[in-house]
Amino acid sequence: MEKQKKKKSHFPFRLNLLFFGVFFLFSVLILRLGFVQIVYGENFKRDLERKEDITVSNPVPRGKIFDRDYQVVVDNVPKSAISFTNEGFSQTDMLKTAANLAKLIEQKTDMISEREKLDFWMMKNPEQADAKISEQEKALYANKKLTDQDLYKLKLARITTEELNQLTPNDLEILAIYRQFSKGYKFIPEMVKNEGVTEKEYAVVSENLQSLPGVETTTDWDRSYAYGNTLRSVLGNVTNSGEGLPADQLEHFLARGYNRNDRVGKSQLEMQYEDVLHGTKSKVKNITDKAGNVIETETVLAGSKGKDLVLSIDMDLQSAVDKIIEEELWAAKRWPGTRFTDRAYVVLMDPHTGDVLAMSGKKIVKDRKTGRAAMIDDALGTFTTTYSVGSTVKGATILTGYKTGAISPNTYFDDAGIKIKDTPIKKSYAYLGRLNEITALKKSSNVYMFRTAIRIGKGHYEYDKPLNFLNKQAFETIRNSFASFGLGTRTGIDLPNEQTGFKGQSRLPGYLLDLVIGQYDTYSAMQLAQYVSTIANGGYRMQPHIVKEIRESASDGEALGPMLKEINPTVLNTIDVKKEWLRRVQVGFKKVMQEPGGTAYKFFKGAPYSPAGKTGTAEAFYDGPLRSHFGKEPPPVMNLSLVSYAPSTHPVVAMAVIVPWAYDGKDDNRANLKIGRRVLDTYFQIRKAQAPD
Template structure:
């Protein structure tokens, strides 16, 4: 029994000894482990995906830059943060332009507590102690009573500390916040790195910024991203945060960067921080490795894009040297009519800055501005006549001056002011007959022409013609893969005679991109292709000089197919061919000698100037000049639309700037094609024709009627 008691005594002694070690010697360690939390997940930013042109040339890249960050603990002490900011301010230079007046007032109260206390009267302090005033009300009084003189007491060094402290408090707990990432010198980076042990929460890292290889080229279409200071746009913050973004993340704000945000954004590095009860990080564990965003390959040929932009600039400058006060912009859209791929989308605007002339990028105007396009749309009018059954291919119509009611003024074609002549549809397109289009529209509206009679067009004329025009892409959105596309403007004056203006492109307005889609539909045999500016999505790879494997390919999309009988569209294609190759073609003198086989339609539209220089009460008349075309006409591979609004004010000062731009742009396309064919291609994106095409054989035309002419 004694032995048993002795054993029990030894066991209890050992237990008591062990409990003493656990509670006294190791108690603090175990208490710290109990107070740990392991559910703090941190996301760190990664660079966005790059953007390439169709031949693999970098358009938008990520430029690395030195950065200084601050990670705030969960229970950060403002005084400790201020001390850290003061130390950091001695090591780096920090701009203070983002510091607000409210920031200065808050900082002044912190730096001058006694002076701030003196801003409150004894009676107000008594009311505060009596719970008649709250602490917030007292603070608001102090803020209101701080004067400009008070704020002037803050020195430049103190403002620099304030600017840094402001960045410290802007971020989330446990999430790195950029303190400085612009113009961080190597000296600053090195000095801060050497003193990290005395700067709790501060770290040095590598950040990024967007770099544009072609400067301002296509910049309005590429869009922009928010800055690290701006973070999520306020109006979209809830949307992005619901999708896993942090409030200070950079996102696409406009156009391409915005449209493809989900692809370009990348996958953040996710880390789990193990912290103690005070929020101090004890350990970190990587949950998910980060990866920069996927890359975009554009359909744009940057060599062609830059060349076309230069052409527009030169022709605009040349035209402005004459007296053309309203001329201030020009647009060119070039696309593959078989796939809808945009090869170039150029626009330039002539403006002034500080009294000096300046030409800026306005490529976006191809899809956000609209104009009366004139006779360039007559191909749609002729085909609408076929599709509604009022005309047949080859049918002849008498071109003659038309007189309505008691008006002594006629509506006529530019080349026939007095006589009557029987013309075919192809001749009407070649010479740009207005009367052929007028009579087609009248028949669609159920009216027969009687000299000096009434017009008698029914109410279905406008809806019918607009419906068929929409099948070409005129007056409806093209469906391009960019936001904020405009559909154009529908004339609202409900007068029967306006359908005549509509038929020759002088009533509704269309965008240059719609004009390109329209001529592409004619070029490819009746398929309205959805234009797109992104060709492929590529996976990112570490090499800076190579494009990764394809993640997604943007397939051509046929939005609708024209319901055509055999030979209908070929008849219009023949008319477009004669515009260039007929002896009386309105573009023959500009494209007839081109080494490529071009088909085209010219346009001129008269209207009231409604641009930025319009004066209230004044109705200045101006002329828009346009051009659509494609080549080669027997196997189209490129379609083009040229739009120059407000080119001149009267016919005596007319300039064929649309032809100059169009000829040079099309020349450049085929010049680049020939040049690439003779060179060994670098790693490039392979073009593929996917859309089936109908036959585009040209028919023999009777050119015995044709004569040398000018544009209408």
């Protein structure tokens, strides 16, 4: 029993010892914390107060642009660069660094202004500058009659040309570098030199970074274009590091976290998809003391490259269409009456999806250097310029006639000319006899369309008598119907600055007749392509788009990144017509190209792809770049157009061609038909070559 008691007595002793040890350690910890708080608390508080967190965003490379077959269209080309980040340096420090850097690199001085030279001379010669102030002026300054700014202006004004010429080439290089240093904002890198940095310069600056505070050797980039000028006007441009954010959008970009010197898309595709192409910038947190010196740097966000765009454009097809337009434009210029002929436009579209397969425009301009005529890209003009297009709109006129009850299938009219009192007779290019709507499309009867318009307006026509309409909304009725096809309204193309066209203002009855034959309002090539696609696909107005996919940037070694978004076909509206009516217009379009007597038959007969379409010739007034030569009355010219789709059943492509101011006089060069036939031939040849075996 005694042994058992002895064994039990050790347990409380050990437990008490453990509790005592824990108590002792906690006591030491509490004493230590109290000591730190009481003795060093103020020091830590001061350290905390003197620190400031500043988060800086650094740009990343822009996304690439591919065509529909994933061929690179726009890429980034890296180039060596030298940058400077102002970490709170004084003016004296920056001048010293600029002088050291000037010994290592060559810097262009052509951008230095006269005022900058004056300022620099005063920084370099402060005593001489002060000596330019008289004792009287110093007294006025002491009595607060003159300000620091007043004295500074007086010094500037008194610097002589001889004194300014004392600045040596080396001084100017230092100034040019200092100028770039001063442009930057605190903690935001500013490019000092990113053009023509030699390997030697890059290496020697890298070796001397310790003596160049704020200077870094880095990599900048330029956009490169694999297809040269092809589609160049649509792809758009990016600002350079000197331009930075566009002034008119400065607040917009700053509010979204951009730096003032960030490079952004400033036009067309680059601008429209800036949010996608720009990427996510890396973020670095700089911890500074009250003096502004960086005492610690921490990466907050690594950032990621811009996302890539995949276009609906087939660049091989686009290049081929460009070449065709160039060749046919130059050929047309050899015809008489083509003094104003200087441009042509073609749009190819998938009628079922709205994919723009090619959008080509070419313009002849005078080369500033040589003074000779040169061809430039004007693909932009396919949706930013509009023209009277003539009879290509007659399919919409017939369908509008059906919808309003003005005509019904197989309605006949005689093609005799229309004569309204006090106006010239309005007629077709020749008397075409008595015809229905299908033959009217095939032979392009103007009179048939006039008769339809008169019925839409609820007018009563008598030869050489006034014409009035009971339906005062006839213009709106026809224009609203045309808009349902895409004529005279925005097509919805995913690019900025689309133009809807000019709408004639007069409501005189004769102009309604002009409207239905495409000689009153104006339309773009993109609108014509959407219109003919609507007829081709069974009545669905598809939204055209040139971006097909958005992808994540590719990882190293990969050609393409993962799919982020696919642009699905969008139906904007249906034209609300009976299938029977639409089929009759489609038959008329087929006869235009495939049956003798059709206005395009001579150019498209034998085409193996069974085309359908409509030709157009519009008498218009020239309003191009030479208009100022003719005063208030520019001469009349003829615009040529063509819309088509193929095959006539189950179409895979829709096409629009416009050749503005194709000729003046009577010599029709048929440039629209020549271009159209070659383009469709080329499309199907490329399609066949690309088809899998």
